[in-house]
Amino acid sequence: MLNSDLIAGLSACVPSDSIIADLEALRPYECDGLTAYRQLPVAVVLPKNVEEIRAVMQFCLQSDVPIVPRGAGTSLSGGAQPEKDGIVLSLARLNQILEVDVENRLARVQPGVRNLAVSQRVAEFGLYYAPDPSSQIACTIGGNVAENAGGIHCLKYGLTVHNVLSIDVVLATGEDITLTVDAPGYDLLALMHGSEGLLGIVTEITVRLLAEPPSARTVLAAFDNVSLASDAVAGLISSGVIPAGLEMMDKLAIDATNQFADCGYPNDASAILICELDGNHEEVLQQVKLVTQMFTKNGATDLHIAESEDERLKIWSGRKNAFPAVGRLSPDYYCIDGTIPRKNLGDVLKQIYRLSEEYGLAVANVFHAGDGNLHPLILYDASNVDEFHRTEVLGGQILELCIDAGGTITGEHGVGVEKLDQMCIQFSEAEIAQFRLLKQAFDPKEILNPGKAIPTLTRCSELNGLHVHAGAIPFPDIERF
């Protein structure tokens, strides 16, 4: 289809001020949070209501035009990266909180509502929305559903899927469905979570709100090496305490953050743990005692308990700014997202440092230790082609380490465009085939976010033919596709 025909077709579905087609205005949409990969779409459409979404979907279905849904574009896996011959369907204008039902502790929102806006809106009732990705000032609830986003407090309060009561979806056919928790039938509500925009457009979300805990205390502990800190994590989880959050940062991340934000992390520490405990006042005090004992037993060299709310927020501000802080150390960074059993944290981190040396690329670690969800940040310079290439290979190797350690290639950022090869390692061909069939059941013409999240069987069989052992792909210089 000619671009001009495509735009004419879209103009019949939405008013012209809802279509972006000139080059300069398209630029901000050429990538998401995974800036290493870029592609301009033919057009971006910004519908204002569900009727317009339906009309766009029907037009694209008839004309075989690929649609890439987009929330805030903070995805770190290229999930919202445009297709060359397709359109980006931005949900940004659907940004209203439609209902706050205080009695039933829920909020009904449009998909373009920012994550943090929900908690801000309901704070006056003593309520909040628990999943809190570090990107929460920007990312949207629709994007959170599509990625099943997690956050610092997911250890205790669950991921997006655990906090959503109902969603409305426009299918690739233009039909509407409503999916509700605990409803009979297949659990399509769960299936839609983390489906990366491949199965339908989420047009409305009802989220569960929680009552603010009366008390929250944060413990900051320093360790001489990451192994000791890792053992402290495993030890704490096995003791039966479930902290609200349990985060780790290593030396490189601590130094970067200290320079960037006034968060007062101990300068001489090789690793720190940030542990938050919340709930009833007495219980929190009891748990703080237990946690500090446990950390001391595991070799903490320095322990600090935030005495005031300001101090608590200061500790967290460092963690929340850690990505941008690390980002200042080099022109670019690449964020990896594997999850492993907690008992293997120390070992896997050790191997990551070994690989980092081998590839000559620095790696900083800032991550959700309590869940075993690693976020190694590989520092590189995108203008150096060789360095970027080594970064990609190193990233792949780290993911394979995670698989070997009994884990998974993505805990919360999604597969997107970047982890398709590792999908072929984590899943058998029959399992990949099952995923592909599911996609076809929802979207037989594969117009929704094609090419993302699930590799083709051809890609997997070619790759498995090449795959020798634990990521050592022969002929790394030959381009793979």
Next chain:
Amino acid sequence: MGDQTIQLIHDVKRASKDNEPLEIVGRRTKEFLGRATSGTILDISQHTGIINYEPAELILMVRAGTPLSEIRDTLAGAHQCLLFDPPHYGVGGTIGGIVAAGLAGPCRPYTGAVRDFVLGLSCINGAGEHLHFGGQVMKNVAGYDVSRLMVGAMGTLGPILDISFKVMPMPELNETILYEVSEAAAISKITELSRKPWPFSGACYLDGQLRIRLSGGSESVLAAARALGGEHAQDDATFWQQLRDQTLPFFRQEGTLWRINVRPNTTHMQIAGAFLIDWGGAQRWLRSEEPDDVIRDVVARVGGHASRFRGGDREGDVFHPLSKPLQVLHRKIKETFDPLYLFNRGRMYAEI
């Protein structure tokens, strides 16, 4: 006994070759649930055993035929539990049956549903292939979430073989407080209290009594019990267990039992019959002989759904009917796993 994977795959392959429908069964403690189905029996109850239990990692991996009671006892040995508190209907019920039926106890709105604790599972598809989804880690978004899709699918997507759960520490203390109030007052009481972060793990109204269970660390449970007043209930543990297992006198009477899910503060459901309020208002059990249509209309008007849990016509709609596009989607999804419609044909809906 033990690992029956090879045998079960073999049985499915044969059924697939002969195009012969299969009825998947464990210990048959939930045979009353869902629509009638028929077929050659595919017995999972011999596929038993705990494959891996690591209390320190909070993970448990079991074969689907393992009896619930064995799992409960094993976990209790390490002061851990399945926090969704699965019901025991009769003796010997299997964990696979619980997962396939997606059944959680009275704590569900506070601690989570079955699917919230399933980290991964393996199953057999209609071609006799053994597939694994999810894993044994806490967070995993690689591929579609097929493990959660299998939960509550009533076996219609194929037999579940092995399941990994996130297990949790047992609450240190459970306490129940009791208020003698009218139904309307009970609903507004739960609604009002739920706006504060009390450590609730159950809220049930029956026969003029509102019971609220508190669970968690002893400090917080005791502090909450003090602050909330009410009476201390003596029958505590027994009541909640009988509610969960449906052995209270309310459940033992003849007739049709409905499971209704609505927004918690729903009040105006005019249906002749007897109600029990569970899940802090989000789930209502109803004993009623009113026609199905009448009940479903009333419930649909308040935005909920109503399924027959026990009794009534098992050839008709048992679960709340699906919208037209959802019906089509269910068929298509069914066919991706089971193109020959071998597994538990019609058990959930006539069309799947």
